Amino acid sequence: MSRRNTVGYLAAFAVVGVTVVPLLFVLLGGFRTTAQINSSPAGLPSPWVWDNYREVLTSPVFWRLLGNSALIAVIATTLAVALGSMAAFALSRYAFRGREAFYTLFTLGLLFPLGVAALPLYLWLRQLGMLENPLGVAIPEAAFSLPITIVILRPFMHAIPGELEDAALLDGAAKLGFFWRILLPLSRPALMTVSVLAFVSSWNFFLLPLLVFNDSTNFTLPLGVAMFQSEHSEDTAKVLAFTALSMIPALTFFVLAERRMVGGLTGSVKG
Amino acid sequence: MMSTATRSRPLTAPSPHAPAAGGARRRSRTRTRLELTFLLAPALVLFVGFVLVPIAVAAYYSLYSWNGFGPLTDFVGLDNYVDALSGDVFQSAIGHNLIIVALTIIVQLPLSIGLALLLNRKLRGRTFLRMVVFAPYVLSEAVTAVIWLLILQPGGFVDEVLRGVGLGWFVRQWLADPKIVLYTLFVVITWKYIGFGVILLLAGLQGVPAELREAAALDGAGPWQATRHVVLPLLGPTIRVWIFLAVIGSLQLFDLVWIMTLGGPANASTTMVTYLTDHGFKRYEFGFGSAVAVILFIICFTFALLYQRFALRRDTDGALTRAVN
DSSP, X not given: OHHHHHHHHHHHHHHHHHXXXXXXXXXXXXXXXXXXXXXXXXXXXXXXOOHHHHHHHHSHHXXXXXXXXXXXXXXXXXXXHHHHHHHHHHHHHOOOTTHXXXXXXXXXXXXXXXXXXXXXXXXXXXXTXXXXXXXXXXXXXXXXXXXXXXXXXXXXXXXXXXXXXXXXXXXXXXXXXXXXXXXXXXTHHHHHHHHHHHHHHHHHOOHHHHHHOOSGGGOOHHHHHHHHHHHTTTOHHHHHHHHHHHHHHHHHHHHHHHHHHHHHHHHHHOO | OOHHHHHSSOSSOOOSSOOOSHHHHHHHHHHHHHHXXXXXXXXXXXXXXXXXXXXXXXXXXXXXXXXXXXXXXXXXXXXXXXXXXXXXXXXHHHHHHHHHHHHIIIIIHHHHHHHHHHXXXXXXXXXXXXXXXXXXHHSOHHHHHHHHHHXXXXXXXXXXXXXXXXXXXXXXXXXXXXXXXXXXXXXXXXXXXXXXXXXXXXXXXXXXXXXXXXXXXXXXXXXXXXXXXXXXXXXXXXXXXXXXXHHHHHHTOOHHHHXXXXXXXXXXXXXXXXXXXXXXXXXXXXXXXXXXXXXXXXHHHHHHHHHIIIIITTTOTTTTHHHHO
16 A cells, blocks of 8 residues: 555656646746856756846736736626526526527537637627727637536526525516526526636637737737747746746636636536 | 436426416516526527627638638639648648647546546645646646747757756757657647646546445455456546547647747648638638638537547437437
8 A cells, every 4th residue: 555655656746846847947937037047947046036027017018918818808707607697597497499409509619619710700800890809809708608608507507496486486576586686696606617617718818819909908918928928039037937927817816716617627527 | 417407307397376367378478588588698699699600601701712801702612622621731730630639649548547546546735736737727828838938948948957867868859840849749738738637537536436446356356457447437428528628629729839839840730720820810811711710610510529429428418419419
């Protein structure tokens, strides 16, 4: 037993190393100078330099990217969760002809992620005059988040006992009142999960903003990181500081929402 | 995955007030219809308008030679499709995607299973380990690409470490050698996505009752045999879902490649989506680009349908399968 555990610890150690070392390289590299990095790529900061991080944090570029990303992610998440929960309610607690057909239509969306549709979407957005507009990114992202939102929410809403609904209706509540005052609060765990999924996928999305935004003042964080890297390719240390700072929101969010995210992923695909 | 929603009780609760008169009944039916419209219409408009319409529009554009400006006049039929499919670069792009698909299944799957089995043991700090393994999955592909671009610089961190441990002979032009670049990208992809598979499989392992292992041990099975004959078959559904997601993901590969190599050098790492973006967007060949998008769509869709039909049917009765039946 103990021998097997030793093997386990060794493997775990290797995994942590392979995962964490690149991240540490970025984080620590931000505290070095490009000259230090060039002379010894794998070395530690000596002396520690704060200028890279200070310059990134005091320039408006980083904060603007952060703001753009946050704005788009909040709009996309709000839209997806609001409209998705309404649709999931209709599809789980009403009986009507064509219900399964509607549901199948939404689940079809799971089969073609945004990557496939990006070019057609770009042409479509251009026709609608939505280029260079945060909504031009947020709205399609919300549309592509709808399928998974509905797929997770529908069984959850369906599992809430019918007696609750009957009781609410007997007490004189309208069906929509039941949705708003009882079903939504009870669905909070599932709503959290779908929010986290929609937020993270918007936050990380690259291709659509790349096509929609030409003006760098509209860029989101992933675009900004790539742009910063190609513009400052001589100044490795500064790129590292910029990249390190841009990892922080996602990693912080992950630490806070880890259970929701992992739970949502596993819950949505478990048989 | 969606079985509960469709199988169990009929979805409307019987109305507590049996409608007395026909008029009241009609009124309540109108009301229900209004409610349904209010609830469903916004999501439907959004979904149809921004998911289905663009794809339909692309299918239409793909029949024209069009630079994206002015009216569509130059109808070329299926020429764009013929040009794309007979072009060397697009063929090799499809090949690259297929290599990534194959490598993903051959390398990442056993690795994920192995790591999940390890992390499922009662190791100290297991929660921390799980978080660490999953962390790269949270980073965007863009950030991942920049990180590895810097780490893999010629004479950079990776080269220095390899030389430091006596593997200097192994140092290559990771991103500049056409023979190697695709495999380098695959390593980065694995770094980023391995945590996803591990987490998925760990969740699957929680569905394997400890009693089954104990029973196998009582029957004289060693730990390896118990894993091979008891645990792995029970992980089947999870593994099949993972394969589905991994293949669809590999067919869509873009961000990482675009930032790290732009499909180069000499098209050695072009994927279908980088090819599509390069032609449709950078060269203003919108008709041609649309044709490529439709081809990509058909490949993904066909794979999804076949896979659902033959592999996933048992596991996910509902959701995607119903689209097929």
